[in-house]
Amino acid sequence: MNSTIIAILVIYMAVCIVIGVWATKQTKTSSDFFIAGRNLGMFVMSIAAFSSVQSGFGLVGGVGLTFSNGLGFVTGALIAAPIGFVLTWFLVGKRMWELGEKAEIFTLGDVAEYRYNSKGARVWVSFAVILGVIGYLGTQVQAMGIVMNTILGVSPKVGAIIGLAILAAYAVGGGMIAGVYTDVVQGLIMIIVSLFVFIYAIQAGGGMLEITQTLQEAEPLMASPTGMFPIITVACWFFLMSFGMAGQPHLITKFLMVKNVKELKWGAFTAGLAYLVTILLVVGIGLSAAALTIKGEFPSISSADETLTTFLLEYTPPVITGLVLSGLLAAIMSTGDSFVNLGAACIVRDFPKAFNMKVKNELLWSRLAVVGLLVASALFAFYMDTLVGLLGVFGFGTFASALFPVIVLGLLWERATAKGAIASVIVALASNFILEIGAKYGLKLLPPGVINGAFAFVISIIVFITVSLFTYSEKEKVSGEMKEIIQG
Numbered sequence: 001m002n003s004t005i006i007a008i009l010v011i012y013m014a015v016c017i018v019i020g021v022w023a024t025k026q027t028k029t030s031s032d033f034f035i036a037g038r039n040l041g042m043f044v045m046s047i048a049a050f051s052s053v054q055s056g057f058g059l060v061g062g063v064g065l066t067f068s069n070g071l072g073f074v075t076g077a078l079i080a081a082p083i084g085f086v087l088t089w090f091l092v093g094k095r096m097w098e099l100g101e102k103a104e105i106f107t108l109g110d111v112a113e114y115r116y117n118s119k120g121a122r123v124w125v126s127f128a129v130i131l132g133v134i135g136y137l138g139t140q141v142q143a144m145g146i147v148m149n150t151i152l153g154v155s156p157k158v159g160a161i162i163g164l165a166i167l168a169a170y171a172v173g174g175g176m177i178a179g180v181y182t183d184v185v186q187g188l189i190m191i192i193v194s195l196f197v198f199i200y201a202i203q204a205g206g207g208m209l210e211i212t213q214t215l216q217e218a219e220p221l222m223a224s225p226t227g228m229f230p231i232i233t234v235a236c237w238f239f240l241m242s243f244g245m246a247g248q249p250h251l252i253t254k255f256l257m258v259k260n261v262k263e264l265k266w267g268a269f270t271a272g273l274a275y276l277v278t279i280l281l282v283v284g285i286g287l288s289a290a291a292l293t294i295k296g297e298f299p300s301i302s303s304a305d306e307t308l309t310t311f312l313l314e315y316t317p318p319v320i321t322g323l324v325l326s327g328l329l330a331a332i333m334s335t336g337d338s339f340v341n342l343g344a345a346c347i348v349r350d351f352p353k354a355f356n357m358k359v360k361n362e363l364l365w366s367r368l369a370v371v372g373l374l375v376a377s378a379l380f381a382f383y384m385d386t387l388v389g390l391l392g393v394f395g396f397g398t399f400a401s402a403l404f405p406v407i408v409l410g411l412l413w414e415r416a417t418a419k420g421a422i423a424s425v426i427v428a429l430a431s432n433f434i435l436e437i438g439a440k441y442g443l444k445l446l447p448p449g450v451i452n453g454a455f456a457f458v459i460s461i462i463v464f465i466t467v468s469l470f471t472y473s474e475k476e477k478v479s480g481e482m483k484e485i486i487q488g
Contacts, residue, residue, distance in 0.1 A: 134373065148163050236450060288311070
């Protein structure tokens with residue numbers, strides 16, 4: 001490993017440690033740990049929101065899938081993400097903020113119980129968050145292993161364990177404050193380096209025209225908008241990432257952290273634009289590496305997920321490589337911090353509240369829960385053993401199908417009921433896990449090309465609306481305060 005790259009990594013990790021130490025000192029209450037003291041401005045919140053979504057899943061996984069299958073994942077998933085930011089801000093941004101103003105709302109479990117006046121809804125939403133956290137955090141575990149493998153030369157599994165140990169020390173102390181501000185630093189670095197890496201990638205491939213010609217001669221579909229994926233797959237990804245964005249807890253809970261509703265005004269534009277810039281890195285490296293491979297000029301790799309790190313080491317200056325690897329590692333870790341924070345809140349706050357139990361020291365138990373979730377997610381990632389991008393789609397789909405109907409539609413529709421909410425969560429979780437585990441063992445239950453998470457998303461929405469219509473009564477009528485929030 002080049003000494004310049006190592007020096008940059010050491011400096012950057014030192015900055016992260018400083019942020020972690022500072023955040024730990026600032027984290028004195030459950031509010032600080034779960035929602036960053038409800039004190040974020042627009043820019044910090046927006047960049048943190050973008051960074052929490054664009055991490056190991058979008059960058060490591062996106063480059064890998066583009067390298068092996070062309071532009072389909074970019075067209076279907078990554079381009080849809082900025083649209084998803086706009087939809088999320090429009091549908092639930094102000095409503096979530098107002099909920100935080102009217103009650104002590106720290107978690108989506110709090111939101112569910114307040115909206116439906118149902119402890120059952122709290123339990124099932126919290127259960128969905130925990131399962132989604134384990135699945136989605138598994139993506140970060142695998143991505144950490146790949147980056148650590150590049151930096152230290154250890155195996156991806158050993159690298160993942162090392163990364164998890166660092167993340168545990170970081171997340172246990174600083175909570176959401178540490179995650180948010182590391183997200184901001186990482187996000188700004190990734191925006192800047194994405195532009196430079198895109199230029200280097202296109203130059204390495206001989207220019208966009210030569211890259212396109214090389215791909216078309218070897219495999220015409222690689223340079224097409226849908227790549228080598230079936231059009232139904234790309235459509236599923238687009239649907240899942242645009243509408244499903246509003247069901248991602250690491251994004252929508254950030255609306256609870258904003259200090260003033262006026263700060264939301266330019267948030268969607270800022271987050272969406274930042275995400276679009278980082279897509280250049282995915283497109284540039286993915287297509288250039290594919291073209292170079294066809295010409296026999298790209299190093300041999302054992303997995304498509306190694307494309308990004310291999311390209312950086314071989315085709316970019318050490319300074320750029322060091323900045324990208326540092327930013328990527330921090331992105332993975334800060335996103336992981338957000339996930340374990342969400343899961344810890346469910347374990348320590350939501351479940352006890354649902355059963356009328358009081359936890360005396362929420363902060364301490366939350367930090368212990370973080371460790372348990374990190375171990376569970378590592379075991380799940382090693383068990384699934386699939387590409388980062390595909391594992392990320394699974395986690396994203398689990399969140400979208402389980403939480404979009406309950407939270408988003410529940411905050412838009414007065415006639416939504418607790419029974420509809422609970423039924424949709426159960427159906428979403430059951431269908432996601434049955435379809436995904438079945439696929440792992442060769443049992444394909446859906447037509448070829450249909451994404452499991454997108455299918456579960458549609459089914460959960462249908463179940464939510466149908467059950468709510470059949471179970472609505474005067475008892476389900478929302479309060480005056482809740483009605484004001486729903487009406488926006």
